[in-house]
Amino acid sequence: MKxxxxxxxxxxxxxxxxxxxxxxxxxIGEITSDKIILKTTxxxxxxxxxxxxxxxxxxxxxxxxxxxxxxxxxxxxxxxILQKFAQYRIPLAIVGDFSKYTSNSLRDFIFESNKGKxxxxxxxxxxxxxxxxxxxxx
Numbered sequence: 001m002k003x004x005x006x007x008x009x010x011x012x013x014x015x016x017x018x019x020x021x022x023x024x025x026x027x028i029g030e031i032t033s034d035k036i037i038l039k040t041t042x043x044x045x046x047x048x049x050x051x052x053x054x055x056x057x058x059x060x061x062x063x064x065x066x067x068x069x070x071x072x073x074x075x076x077x078x079x080x081i082l083q084k085f086a087q088y089r090i091p092l093a094i095v096g097d098f099s100k101y102t103s104n105s106l107r108d109f110i111f112e113s114n115k116g117k118x119x120x121x122x123x124x125x126x127x128x129x130x131x132x133x134x135x136x137x138x
Contacts, residue, residue, distance in 0.1 A: 016065075020056075023133040029056035030125065031065065038066045044081035048090060058132040059085070060125065063096025073105050086118040093120045093128035 016037055021028040029051050031037065038044055038061065051059055069075045085092045098110055098121055113119040122128045 018051075021060075021129050021133075023129070026058065026133060027056045028058045028060060028129060028132050029054075030060040030128075032062060033065050036065055036067050038070065038081065040067075041077065041080040041084070045084050048084055048088060052088065052090060056090075058091040058093075060093050060095060060128045060132070063094060063098070066094070071101055071103075071106055073103065073109060078109070082113070082119050086116075089118065091118050091120075091132055093122055093132055095122055095125055095128050097123065 016031050016033040019030040070077045110121045120131050
């Protein structure tokens, strides 16, 4: 596995770190930041487009970098953003501790997403890399 780190800034006043995990010719981009970088559907589409055009095949995001409203399904933010990743066929793993969310609908959403091919919610970066490198099929 080859890892390469770069800092980049696609949003004003927000520096993110992009780490390349290259496994079997699959380019997995892991985004990290000290700030929330995914607040709106437009943010998700911008991030998706930028990484797609840089040649990344799959993406890892961290829960801490996603607006808390994403995890309130009534806002529609999660559905809109994740639909874009599925529509563009870019697998996404979101790393975090999702046990703290008490909403049954969110738990069901995570469960169903994890059964699919494009979106997965996992607890560790290592699990995200493994799932994305293995092709998501369980």
